[in-house]
Amino acid sequence: MPEPIPGPIPGPTHEPVPGFALELRGITAGYDRRAPVLHGASLTVGDGEAVGLLGPSGCGKSTLARVAALLHRPRAGTVRLAGRTVYGFRHRAPRGLRTTVGVVFQQPRLAADPRLTLADLIAEPLRATGRRAEIPGRLPALAASVGLGGDLLARRPHEVSDGQLQRACLARALVLRPRLLICDEMTAMLDASTTAALVAAVEEYRREHGTALLAVGHDRVLLERWCDRTVEFGALLPR
Numbered sequence: 001m002p003e004p005i006p007g008p009i010p011g012p013t014h015e016p017v018p019g020f021a022l023e024l025r026g027i028t029a030g031y032d033r034r035a036p037v038l039h040g041a042s043l044t045v046g047d048g049e050a051v052g053l054l055g056p057s058g059c060g061k062s063t064l065a066r067v068a069a070l071l072h073r074p075r076a077g078t079v080r081l082a083g084r085t086v087y088g089f090r091h092r093a094p095r096g097l098r099t100t101v102g103v104v105f106q107q108p109r110l111a112a113d114p115r116l117t118l119a120d121l122i123a124e125p126l127r128a129t130g131r132r133a134e135i136p137g138r139l140p141a142l143a144a145s146v147g148l149g150g151d152l153l154a155r156r157p158h159e160v161s162d163g164q165l166q167r168a169c170l171a172r173a174l175v176l177r178p179r180l181l182i183c184d185e186m187t188a189m190l191d192a193s194t195t196a197a198l199v200a201a202v203e204e205y206r207r208e209h210g211t212a213l214l215a216v217g218h219d220r221v222l223l224e225r226w227c228d229r230t231v232e233f234g235a236l237l238p239r
């Protein structure tokens with residue numbers, strides 16, 4: 001029997017509350033009703049702030065990241081993005097909030113449609129939100145800012161390296177100018193120099209646009225250098 005779809009995530013207000021790009025309060029979520037992965041987890045990321053989330057493998061970091069990105073619906077708790085409480089989130093992110101958060105995952109080959117050129121991959125969120133006219137004006141500069149130039153944009157995922165494909169996934173996550181970027185193990189599959197280049201691209205973009213960042217990972221040294229603060233997954237749970 002399919003699980004019944006629960007009602008909207010409760011929250012006190014539709015009005016934006018300034019100060020936070022992301023507020024997760026008392027989030028309970030998982031894949032099995034009887035054994036949730038997250039029990040009452042809370043996390044905030046301030047506007048423009050960079051927060052690194054550290055924790056052992058399997059503890060639930062990616063699940064929390066997917067809840068924050070409106071890709072996984074929690075069973076209980078409050079999600080606020082850019083000060084707006086998320087209501088009516090069932091299978092798709094509510095229309096008005098789709099542009100608020102961008103996500104980059106660990107494995108670009110799982111995330112990227114193999115039939116699309118990198119240019120189409122990056123531009124797809126603009127098409128999906130009815131902003132096709134912005135593509136010519138936005139795409140070249142955004143691609144260049146993540147280090148993708150020349151003929152790479154005309155290639156398909158199987159014709160580029162993991163690092164190049166991850167750059168395209170980063171550009172795609174940024175193309176709607178989100179208030180919050182979530183990088184879930186974005187560099188875990190990449191070598192040191194590609195990691196450094198991608199982190200530099202994120203930081204340059206954030207400096208220009210004031211985008212907040214939630215970076216999820218295992219690499220403490222990287223996250224402590226990259227982020228304003230790091231939090232341990234265990235500290236998000238009620239005592």
Ligand SMILES: Nc1ncnc2c1ncn2[C@@H]1O[C@H](COP(=O)(O)OP(=O)(O)OP(=O)(O)O)[C@@H](O)[C@H]1O
Pocket residue numbers: 031037055056057058059060061062063064
């Ligand atoms: N789609 C899914 N269906 C069922 N169980 C899942 C699913 N995704 C994750 N899980 C389980 O949820 C738990 C938490 O997984 P999650 O990926 O959130 O952890 P994580 O901390 O990000 O791990 P890692 O650092 O290894 O990526 C694990 O026990 C995992 O097996």
